[in-house]
Amino acid sequence: MDSPFVRTVLGDIPASQLGLTYSHEHLIIEESFPTQANPDFLLNDVEKVAEELTHVYAAGGRTMVDTMPANAGRNVLKLAEVARRTGVQIIAPTGIHLEIYYPQSHWRYQYSEDQLTRLFIADVEEGIDRYDYNGPVIERTPHKAGMVKLATGDEAFTPHQELIFRAVVNTHRETGVPILTHTNSGRHALAQAELFANLGADLQHVVLSHLDRCPDLDYHRAVLQTGVRVEFDSAFRWKANEENVTYRLLEALLPEFPEQLTAGMDAARNTYWQSYGGAPGLTYLLTTFRDELARRGLGDYWNRLMVDNPASLYSFHRQG
Template sequence: MDFFRTVLGDLPTSKMGFTYSHEHIVIEDSYITAANPKFLLNNTALISKELQAFYTAGGRTVVDTMPSNCGRNVLKLADVSRASKVQIIVPTGIHLEVYYPENHWRYTYSEDELTRLFIADIEEGIDEFDYSGPFVKRTKHKAGLIKLATGDEIFTKHQEKIFNAVVNAHLETGAPILTHTNFGRQALEQALLFKKLGANVEHIVLSHVDRAKEVGYNRAVLDTGVKVEYDSAFRWKNPEPNYTLNLLKELLPEYHKQITMGMDMAKNSYWKSYGGSPGLNFLIETIPAFLKKNNMEEYLDFIFHKNPRSLFAFMDRTYRK
């Protein structure tokens, strides 16, 4: 059975429904929120309210993208999933360096230790304390994907260690991989390194690549076989072109099996339930009309249903061998 893993358990991919492929549902009080208070998303009542509106509008699954020890709170994610009925895929892995203090364990753990930590999140359960204390108390809630992130620069030795550990865990468990890119920078290099390391590109998605703007660059990334995630449709401001919509128009006819979308609402000022805008339902409210206007309605099902189902399914064991 093809399955994906939610915070409340495994489900057949046929149950995934309308899916946003890159969100921030809970960001707990942490190192990053101390420096950036707008990143704080830990009020379960307000989060549940927004997710309930998403469910009412037809949304069924969201992919949370806060990995290990940078604001992840798996118990709150489970609570808001129960309250809203929205299925939430939770990651393990490591975020950008800026999300952690300089003396964080990510810098001292070996590749093997990181691999085993990621595998434990996927197969045993995520630590209730998210590796912030001297004890580990594993919950019944398991990770359903693995995340890594790179910045503007050429990959460092430390980042290469993260890549190796992520691919090790991916091949051992079958869990899919999601990445962060800074404005799409180093996306092509990410894709090529994954291929070099033997990862299954059909279960890898690179996020924020629409921020790179250029059709040719996005095409080069897609030609590697990975999937991409676009989440800036609401960010472009007049008189600037809406590069996300331009990319959809140019690339969907050829690459409709590789493009997914999300909102990436990491700031509480984007959430209607927090008094902000545009709110989580922005894509549900705008993308179907955009596709219809451009005679591209046939691609809606790929962006929000078929592509997430194939991407976030755990790999078949025959590949992993």
């Protein structure tokens, strides 16, 4: 049996080589439809991004999962350049983001399930288009996607979103690529997990993001009992006069579900990056966050949360 591997933007590596992993980040967001409405989403300065990730590497970080999927600001050539400059292993995404990050006339609404499936598979197996599907010419690079993403919002799933689910699971089942999702403040995470199960996805290689924005502990238990993985990224977002829900949830859930939790920062705004003059900086997870987990008696779970679980989650697993 082949050893588990992870597909990074610079090539495949053994899963055991992943090291300390940020499970949901935004490292490059090019000028695009999302940045027109949200100028602080712009993260396209390779010098500044490399500077920040150099500090992460020095603090012990080894891998980061970029989560800006097809035609929403993805720039695979810049991701590859940052990886080469810093030594940080970067997993690049394919898939489709929330509807608000695309114009209403976008091709996502025109393509069939089969067309989207073939597009995602090509990103995983052949290489990501250097133009990120912004025009009629497609020029595939050597840099392949190591994750496929989808996103749902606050309302019940639409037929279009269900089509995206099917294309994503088709890609996952055909190639073994892991799946990551966006949930709006944790909403509809249980419905996502149930739909993935019904479509035949391997839930050990599916991670639902942003769930710690939902404070309901019973809801988290219901989601985790499906067997899916979840990702927390809001520890630094809670205000000083608020309860830090992220830490409360980790205190309750790490002992019960030690193999299903992962963490990141989802630092999609340049105002979070020290290299752009913001705060707290991407070293936060390896400093303040780690120290707080230790203070709360959770230090023994650190390697599970940041090394072992991401290595298992983000490894390829082609279903027989």
